[in-house]
Amino acid sequence: MSMNRRDFIKTSAATAAVAGTVSFLPKKAEAKVGELAYEGEAGKWVSTTCQGCTSWCAVQGLVVDGKVVKMRGNPNSASGGRICPRPHLALQQVYDPDRIKTPLKRTNPLKGRGVDPKFVPISWEEAINTVADKIMDLIKTDETHKFVLTRGRYTHMNAIMYGTFPKLIGSPNNISHSGTCAEAEKFGRLYTEGFWDYADADLNNVRYFLSWGWDGIASNRQTPWFIKQLGMLKKQSKITVIDPRLSATAAKANRWMPIIPGTDGALAVAIAHVILSEGLWNKDFVGDFIDGLNQFVPSQIISETVYDSEGKEVPVFNEKHTHGVVKWWNIELNNRTPEWAAPITGLDANEIRTVAREYAAAGKYALSWVSPGATMQIRGAYSGMAAHALNGLVGSIDNVSLQGSSIPSAKTPDVKPYLSEQIANAIKRPKVDKRGTKHFPALKGKSGGGVITQRTASSILEEDPYDVKVMLGYWNNLAFSVVGADVWERALSKLPFLAHITPNIAEMTMFADIVLPCKMHIYERYAFNKNKQNLQGYLSIQQPLIKPLGDYRTDETEIPFMLAQALAKKGYDAPLRYFQDNFKDPETGKTPTTPEEFDLFAVKYFTKPIWDGSSNSLGDSINSWDELLEKGVWKGKPYTPGKKIDNFKTESKKFEFYSLTLKKVMEDHAFKNDLSVDEAYEAANYTCRGEVGYVGHYEPVVRHGDEASYPFIFAEHRSRLNREGRSQNTPWYYEMLSVDPGGVANKDVTKINPKDGKRLGLKDGDKIRLVSVQGSIESEVKLWEGTRPGVVVKCYGQGHWAYGRVGSEVFGAKARGGNNNEILAYDYERMTGATPRHGGSSRVRIEKI
Ligand code: SF4
Known part of the structure; x- marks a missing residue:
């Protein structure tokens, strides 16, 4: 998407009021301090990093007269300078007139939705001292484990605020948002190839793209690179998209399979069944039966061993780079025929068979890409495992299905030498989210290795494992962005003390006692991020493009340093000693004495291996801090596929079908x-x-609500314009919502198949209420062929009741649109601790209003 200048002027009318002084347009081509954007435009393109999603793309902003007026991709980036539409919306975020200007203090002790907090402005000194006093109270009573840090959108500078600060004050509770994000997506990769992270793909060489709910054009990861490659992909490969809704990617695909939500596991094992029973697996990667005869006969169990001519017991299948293909067949696949899967998935058996054959025909160039849609379900972990294992069957693992390369940065210095016995003991106490306990395995490499973000709400309400006393949250909005939003509202109402670090008042802020306004990512602060795209790992820097538009501090560095200073004055100096000892300016050796110095020195510390020239042999050549700021991004050399085969971080070192x-x-x-x-x-x-x-297998779907009372399965998706939940106070978001298939500008619609609409007597624009066992929201009807009958589809993001003059109908009182999380059931995918926002976990009924 591009915006011409006329559009920019028109749509920036609302933001022009922001700073009063904002003048987006250069008068003439003077002050050419940097590269010209277009003839006649002056200004300098400054490198930074987009924070619209975890693609963390390297971008640049055009700065004119101290204002940032335009965005583009960084030409040095791994995506060749491409971006998706969302960075443009960030301009309206940074110049949002509703941004908080100073710290705030709550004066109304009552808390709850619709309750006015009666915030009053206070100084930073008072705000920081108030939070520090709460921490000191916990230290004095040896209750520091009752402090909880919750993290939302972050940069890799989170090593300070999230990684070390809670430990330094004696809390085991650094609770990330990751459980609500995509943890279940990683389960399949971890337990087949030993890799827990977001993956990469060699799109240049893919010849069959099997997308499990991945809407690559719109969201998830590597979006700009996928947009760029889509045309080429369509020429060289087939694209099949499995999704109950006609996504932006499905609309461009060769085949759309509108699956019944939550049944991805059944489809995956049926595809695997066809590949094996028809002898289509990759013999070079998986191996073969020792006699060369295919024994994968439907419904037949195979003996894993046979006796050779010398009477020695040997495996019946000579497996090469994988482990357990015969076990997988025997345990799960042997009777998982397409005919078995068809009624479960709502798909045609012949089509399943065709897709399996097409996919297998592409061999090691076939990519099965698993997204949150197929895994962030109540029983989604094994669906992801089965779908990812298809890459093993065709041998595309570490060929087009990649882990990617690592990116150098400095290690976080050890906090242990700074901890007293009391504090060291306190951080060994159980974490608040109950990870690793009976009902919450959260198996990220070990029992309790993962985070169960939303369990924190129940822990607060039930005071189990203990009563939380102090919470510090940053760049998150738990009362809005997690399923069962009402549970979080109750939990935050009960919480004795909440400090919220945020650029805008949001739903979570309405429950805060202290509000700390922070600098905007991309434009006002230093940081860095690491990611991969197009086979290249990269590190992208963030730097201030403009002066902060209010009295703001950086969430992950300046605020913890200020807290450390305040704590030191009150008698607890471990955090300050740790920060000052370990984060001296790498260029001058100077000890940080101010939050601003600490912010800069810490970023320079972590990124030093990139800008001191020591990583030049691994990728781009960068030889100074200033050069890193100028270029904005360091890229590693393109990953060489095949390096990890037989050296996976699994028990067998092989790709494990049987894990x-x-x-x-x-x-x-x-x-x-x-x-x-x-x-x-x-x-x-x-x-x-x-x-x-x-093994990857099918699990029956869990749906909250009986079919008689709640006849429709509810499915949600992301817009191409969703900067997570934060673009909803920007006018452009609403104006352009029709870029999404089925989307309607300025509306929050529920997309209903016309057949269902006709049966219910609904037409476009009718006002409806969606009711689930969790709650109800209001919306408008959009009749749309892109929704599978029996399913209703709605985009996530709207329904803010407290998010600025644009995002809310009446700020603090009435939502604009409906928040899906108010009807999505409060439940878990427990193997990973993930939040089941997909898979049709909730049924709804439609009431006309
Ligand atoms: S894909 Fe994400 S990080 Fe990249 S430009 Fe779009 S919103 Fe920003």
């Missing part, structure tokens, strides 16, 4: 909780028993 890695972790979890493994599955709300739990 020895998961078996070990699950047995440890069960033992730790005094359970049998089967009891552990049951406690985690999974139906599998025995060895089924070690």
Whole structure:
């Protein structure tokens, strides 16, 4: 998407009031301090990083007369300078007239939705001292574990605020937002190839793209690169999109499979069944039966070993780079025919068979890409495992399905030498989210290795494992962005003290006691981010493009430093000593004495291996801090596929269809909780028993609400314009919503199949209420063929009741549109601790109003 100058002027009318002085347009081509954008425009393109999603793309902003007026991709980036539409909206975020200008203090002790906090402005000194006093109270009573840090959108400078600050004050509770984001997406990769992170793909060489709910044009990761490559992909490869809704990517694909939400696991195992039963697997990667005869006969169990001519027992299948293909067949796949899967998935058996054949025909150039849509479901972990294992069957693992390369940066200095015995003991206490306990395995590499973000709300309400006394949240909005939003409202109402670091008042802020306004990502602060795209790992810098538009501090560096200074004055100096000892200016050796110095020195410290020339042999050549700021991004050399084969971080070092890695972790979890493994599955709300739990398999879908009372399955998606939940106070967001298939400008519509609409007597524009067991929201009807019958589809993001004059109908009182999280059931995907925002976990009924 591009915006011409006329559009910019028109749509920036609302923001012009922001700073009063904002003048977006250069008068003439003078002050050519940098590269010209277009003839006649002056200004300088300054490098920074977009924070609209976790693609963390390297971008640049055009700065004219101290104002940032335009965005583009960084030409040095791995995506070749491409961006998606969302960075443009960030301009209206930074110049948002509703940004908080100073710290605020609550004067109304009552808390709840619709309750006016009666905020009054206070100084930074008073705000920081208030938070520091709360921490000191916990230190004095040895209750520091009752402090909880919650993290939302972050940069890699989170190593300070999230990684070390809670430990330095004696809290085990650094609770990231990751459970609500995509953790279940990573489960399949971890327990097949030992990799827990976002993956990369060699799009240049993909010949069949099987997308599991991935709307690459619109959201998820590597969006600019996917947009750029889509035309080429369409020429060289087939694209099949599995999604209950006609997504932007599905609209461009060769095939759209409108699956019944939550049944992805059934489709994945049926595809695997066809590949094996028809002998279509990659023999070079997986291997073959020792006699060359395919024994994967439907409904037949295979003996794993046979006796050779010398009477020696040998494996019946000579497996090469994988482990457990025969076990997978015996345990799960042998009877998972397309005919079995068809009624479960709502898809045609012949089409499933065709897709399996097409996919397998592309061999090691076939990519099965698993997204949150297919995994962030109540029982979604194994769906992801089965779908990802398809890459193993065709041998595309570490060929077009990649982990990617790592990116150098300095390690976070150890905090241990700074901890007293009391504080060191306190951080060993159980984490607040109950990870690793009976009902919450959260198996990120070990029992309790993952985060269960939303469990924190229940912990607060139930005072289990203890009563939380102080919460500090940054760049998050838990009362809006997590399923069962009402549970968070109750939890935050109960919380004795909440300090919220945020650029805007949002729903969560309305429950805060102290509000700390922070600098905007991209434009007002230093930071860096690391990611991968187009086979290249990269580090992208953030730097101030403009002066902060209010009395703001940086969330991840300046605010913890200010807290450390305040704590030192009150008698606890460990955090300040740690910060000052370890984050001296790498160029001058100067000790930071102000928050501003600490902010700059800490970013220079972490990125030093990139700008001191020591990583030049690994990628781009950068030889000074100033050069990094100028170029904005360092890219590693393109990843060479094939390096990880037979050296995966799994128990067998192979790609595991039958996961020895998961078996070990699950047995440890069960033992730790005094359970049998089967009891552990049951406690985690999974139906599998025995060895089924070690392979990708189908699990029956959990839906909240009975079909008679709630006839429709609810499915949500992201807009191409969603900067997570934060673009909803920008006028451009609403004006351009029709860029999404089925979207309507300025509306928050529920997309209903015309057949269902006709049956219910609904037409476009009718006002409706969606009611689930969790709650209800109001919306408008959009009849749309892109919704599968029996399903209703709605975009996430609207329904803010407290997010500025544009985002809310009446700020603090009435939402604009409906927040999906008020009707999505408060539940978990427990194996990973993820939030089940997909998979049709909630049924709804439609009431005309
Ligand atoms: S994909 Fe994400 S990080 Fe990249 S430009 Fe778009 S919103 Fe920004």
